[in-house]
Amino acid sequence: MNEKAKKLSKENIIVDGHIDLPFRLYKENLLEEENINLNKNTSGNFDTYKAKKGGLNCPFMAIYTPSEKSENESYTFANSLIDLVNNVIKSNKEFDYAFTPKDVIKNFKKNKISLPMGMENGSPIGKDINRIKYFFDRGIRYMTxxxxxxNQICDSSYDSRNTWNGLSDFGRxxxxxxxxxxxxxxxxxxxxxxxYDILKITNKPLVATHSSPRKFTPNFERNMSDNMIKDLASNNGLIMLNFGSGFISEQSNKSFGDINSKVEKYKIESNLKDSDKKILKYKDDLINTVKPFASINDFVDTIDHxxxxxxxxxxxxxxxxxxxxxxLPYDLKDASTYPNILYKLLEREYSQIEIKKICSDNLFRVWNANLQNRQI
Ligand SMILES: [Zn+2]
Known part of the structure; x- marks a missing residue:
């Protein structure tokens, strides 16, 4: 990686639409912990050490609720993850709150990393429309x-039931x-x-915070078709591209699919519970043998497309x-690797203005447009 890419990663604000740090910390039993020290090199994808090295300034913290939870449990759980993010900000002087793009820019000038929040899964809203304002007031700036x-709002690409054939009435x-x-x-x-149901009624630009073009993974509905991306662009919206190997390469998608089937078979044949560590070990061994990882070029191809x-x-x-x-693909394994993307973009003759748009300006445009003309 050259010096120019490193320098650009420091000069530009880098926003990331979706990082699952809160759920990782929950799994590490830190939900009740008030002092959460991330100012060290941890084994995760994200910590202050990696974020600083990668020039990452604004990772959206995913307040993720698993689908199995009831609506009541979801509400309590989402609130506890928001408390957790607040504790992370209080415990590490490198972080600060951000509720608007202006806050992010202010924090950047103070050399602080902004931790805005997005909610992944609308189940915590339950059937109470007032909870949208409630969660906005708690800092949530987008909801997947x-x-x-x-769920009660709409259908998921990972679920074949098609409960509502799109949005439910409540979802509208x-x-x-x-x-x-x-x-x-x-x-x-x-x-x-x-x-398409959302697109028909929204009067603000939409965002896909962690999706990729389906062109590279033809049968994977979790990604977006070219027509959807065109319609998203007509809405002045934004696709924030997912790094996952299975999202950006058909071969990786297929290999990881095969591995998951083998793991499922092993689980049933060995009569193991989901949480059994033997399953993780079995899966890791398979991944480390097959190495079905995409390359950073595959990722930059999705930007080109x-x-x-x-x-x-x-x-x-x-x-x-x-x-x-x-x-995760080679050379994109954690939050220290954003300069590798910038290096490839420079190599492919992207201008500095184009790079700035990808890193932050496009998201700021969509975020500001959503904050305009609020009716509260
Ligand atoms: Zn997700």
Missing amino acids: LTHAAD KVVREMNKIGMMIDVSHCTDKTF VKELVGIDHIGLGSDFEGLGNT
């Missing part, structure tokens, strides 16, 4: 309407209320029909760090 399963109210409150609508994880399709104004970065397990 669903996750792995259909949620979209209108989010527009009013100024919370960005995240279309990652939605079915195609859900996406969206640029060719709809222009530079609709591209951002949405790593999905801490949420992808051992599936």
Whole structure:
């Protein structure tokens, strides 16, 4: 990696649409902990050491609720993850709050990393539309309407039931209320029909915080088709590109699919529970033998593709760090690796203005547009 890429990563504000740090810390039993020290080199994808090295200034913290939780449990759980992020900010002088792009710029000038929050899965809203304002007031700036399963709001691309054939009636109210409150609508994880239902009624630009073009993974509905990306661009929205090997390379997607089937078979044949450590070990051994990782060039190809399709104004970065397990591409393994992307972009003759748009300006445009004309 050359010095110019390193320098650019320091000069530009780098925003990442989706990092699952809160759920990782929950799994590390830190939910009740008031003092959470991230100012060290941890074994995770993200900590202050890696973020500083990578020039990352604004990772959106995913307040993620697993689909299995009931609506009541989801509400309590989301609140506890928000408390956790607040504790992370209080415990590390390198971090600060950010509720607007202006806050991010201010923090950047003070050499601080902003930790804005997005909610992944709308289940914590339950059937109470007022909770959208409640969570906005707690700092949530986008909501991914669903996750792995259909919920009360809409259908998920990972669920074959098609419960609502897109948005539910309540989901339509949620979209209108989010527009009013100024919370960005995240279309990652939605079915195609859900996406088009949202597009029909939203009056603000949408964001996909961690999705990739389906062109590279033809049968993977979790990613977006070229037509969807074009329609997202007409809405002045943004696709923040996922780093996961299975999101950006068909071969990796297939290999990881095969590995997951083998793991499922092993689990059933050995009569093991999901949480059994033997399953993780079995999976890790398979991954380390097959090494089905994509390359950084595969990732930059997804940037090229969206640029060719709809222009530079609709591209951002949405790593999905801490949420992808051992599936990250070579040279994109953690938050220290953003300069590798900039290096490749320079090599492919992207201008500094284009790089700045990808790193932060595009997301700032969408975020500001959502904050304008709030009706509260
Ligand atoms: Zn996700």
